[in-house]
Amino acid sequence: MDSLHRDETNNHVEAALKSGRSTVVRRNKAHLYGTMNANVSEPVSEAAQMDGLLVAVGKHRDRGAFQRLFDFFAPRLKAYVMRLGAADDVAEELVQEAMLMVWRRAETYDPGQARASTWVFTIARNKRIDAIRRAKRPEPDMNDPSFMPEEVQPADRFVEAAQDEERVKEALKNLPEEQAELIRQVYFQDKSHRVIAAETGLPLGTVKSRIRLALKKMRLTIEERDNAGTSP
Amino acid sequence: MPVHHPEPERLMEYAAGAASPAMDVLIAAHLSLCPTCRKTVERLERMGGHMLESLGSDEDVVSMSPGAFDALLEKLDLPEEAPQAAAGDEIDPLPGVDLPAPIRETLRNLERPLEWRNRGKGIEEAEIPLPVDVDDSVRMSLLRIQPGRAVLEHTHDGGEELTMVLAGGFSDEHGHYVRGDVQTGDDELIHKPIADEGEVCVCLAVVEGNLRFTGPVGRVLNLFMRT
Known part of the structure; x- marks a missing residue:
């Protein structure tokens, strides 16, 4: 029963370790987020402030910042795990565990790699699965000798991360309801395409092609994005 | 780098936390070897964060x-x-095969050693028991195919089979599969993989049977244990 309880945030540790990032890259990223916020004509959104608060927790063990993170994320996380079927008290406990993990792992968070909400999402997702299975969810481990590192320069990645965030946000808004509903079922109701097919009576192939259409519209698969070239 | 990838909806289910325990092992193993799919999964996790x-x-x-x-x-x-180091940490669960961490750890955590069974015609299979899950139609196993031998022609009766190559390689009518590649077989595909000459082919296979759907809730949530 060893590695069941091993470090639960390999991905994030990996992200922190891999990023030989420079201040230039940070400025690039700040610029992109700045533009994004200017577009929606509000100062810095509450969600965007979370990145900085999480960094403050990681660097200075700042309890005030942690409380603001808790106030923002805990009710969302509770809603998330309850949508996935957890009872109130179980949900509460899972959220506590997830937020404790946020506190403990905050120093591995890299704002150039992902928004705080994405990082917190992956922690809560894993906590919930580990609780159901009573076993650690398998994840790739960058310290694994078999691990195949990527060749892209870190600098590209940070600019790309910011662009991705923005694209996903816009695309999700513009997705036809039928496809948006499918995505919600996968993320918020824990339904695989097989379960959706069995439930709706739709052929498996139909469900799969609808999901693929949605992913294609959001340009979330690598092929799509790369074929799309420089178009907006 | 792998050239045959899991289908995008599989990556989405992994990112969303909606995949079965067996599929999680196979996808995580593929991600260990495939930077391209890791990138896709990162994006899909961003969608989760945004939601x-x-x-x-x-x-x-x-x-x-x-x-x-x-x-x-x-x-x-x-x-x-x-974290406690387990006694089995130094044991190589499958000597001679370079196992990505998600598979190696799954095998190390097994309560019993792998039991290889002869399936005939140069094929052996070792079943890997799974964590408890509502969908009991899923099976995971390791396959060992002698060089040049063919797996019997088969379809998948309403379900799907994902096969990831760990060592050696095989070919079917869709192409050549080597380490890290994932082949998806479904209802429509009658496939007859043939192992490459010269090397034993070792694969991880996850078979989803016909899903017997019995209730409105996706996962059994009373499995949550109070601590």
């Missing part, structure tokens, strides 16, 4: 009980339980 963030309005969120934060504050300074 979490947008649970913003009052109807969407669920308040924590009063005192929840104070209770948490008390835990912040407690030392974290140190």
Whole structure:
């Protein structure tokens, strides 16, 4: 029963370790987020402030910042795990565990790699699965000798991360309801395409092609994005 | 680098946390060897983060009980339980095969050693028991195919079979599969993989049977244990 309880945030540790990032890259990223916020004509959104608060927790063990993170994320996380079927008290406990993990792992968070909400999402997702299975969810481990590192320069990645965030946000808004509903079922109701097919009576192939259409519209698969070239 | 990837909806289910335990092992193993799919999964996780963030309005969120934060504050300074090294850590669960961590750890955590069974015609199979899950139609196993031997022609009766190559390689009518590649077989595909000459082919296979759908809830949630 060893590695069941091993470090639960390999991905994030990996992200922190891999990023030989420079201040230039940070400025690039700040610029992109700045533009994004200017577009929606509000100062810095509450969600965007979370990145900085999480960094403050990681660097200075700042309890005030942690409380603001808790106030923002805990009710969302509770809603998330309850949508996935957890009872109130179980949900509460899972959220506590997830937020404790946020506190403990905050120093591995890299704002150039992902928004705080994405990082917190992956922690809560894993906590919930580990609780159901009573076993650690398998994840790739960058310290694994078999691990195949990527060749892209870190600098590209940070600019790309910011662009991705923005694209996903816009695309999700513009997705036809039928496809948006499918995505919600996968993320918020824990339904695989097989379960959706069995439930709706739709052929498996139909469900799969609808999901693929949605992913294609959001340009979330690598092929799509790369074929799309420089178009907006 | 792998050239045959899992289908995008599989990556989405992994990122969303909606995949079965067996599929999680196979996808995580593929991701260990495939930077391209890791990138896709990162994007799909961003979507999860964005959806979490947008649970913003009052109807969407669920308040924590009063005192929840104070209770948490008390835990912040407690030392974290140190991970325990297991006795089996030094044992190589499958000598001669370079196993990506997600598979290696799954095998190390098994309560019994792998039992290889002869399936005839140069094929052996070792079943890997799975964590408990509502969908009991899923099976995971390791396959060992002698050089040049063919797996019997088969279809998948309403389900799907994902096969990831760990060592050696095989070919079917869709192409040549080597380490890291994932082949998806479904209803429509009658496939007849043939192992490459010169090397034993070792694969991880996950077979999803015909899903017997019995209730409205995706996962069994009373499996949550209070601690």
